[in-house]
Amino acid sequence: MPPTYRGDIIFINDGQQYGSFNDMKTNFIEWANYFPNNKVGYHYGFPADEFWWSTINDPAKTIGQELISSIPNLYSLYWVDFSITKIFPITVTNIIAQNTLPSNFSLMQNYPNPFNPSTVISYQISEISKVSLVIYDILGKEVATLVNEEKNAGIYNVNFSAKSLTSGVYLYRLLVVSKSGIFTQTKKMMLTK
Incomplete structure (x- = not known):
């Protein structure tokens, strides 16, 4: 151990x-x-x-x-299969250990990265909030909206499949609007085909 x-x-x-x-x-x-x-x-x-x-x-x-x-x-x-590309994420969207609700808002790095064709994006929110998680190409054009709804405090895992997209760098942006204010964070990910 x-x-x-x-x-x-x-x-x-x-x-x-x-x-x-x-x-x-x-x-x-x-x-x-x-x-x-x-x-x-x-x-x-x-x-x-x-x-x-x-x-x-x-x-x-x-x-x-x-x-x-x-x-x-x-x-x-x-x-993770032989090629380490087949991902099976948790299907329940918020797995929270008792008494461990997040104390802040955060967007985590996707896993795996680089990926083909799917990856998991995780984020956490500390209070009930309106949440938006959007994927953009490198030029800033929106290519997918993964989340656009109100969420309770918790940790969330979202599976993103990019089968229809071309190889390259993509951005994903978390926007959270809550009573505490507005939180936004953007990260990069690489799709390799």
């Missing part, structure tokens, strides 16, 4: 040494329990584990749903 930390640190466990799904699940739950005050993320489905996950009809969904229902402070969950 890694050293003990507390605070706004996101731990990622991407071990590839599991002899079975139960071994992996047990290890992931141990990480969650070891860091109860932190957000924990996981990567699973690596080639080293293929001998057991390939026996499952839909391993990304089957394993992912089981992990989502088992891990209390889960922040992110990614299915």
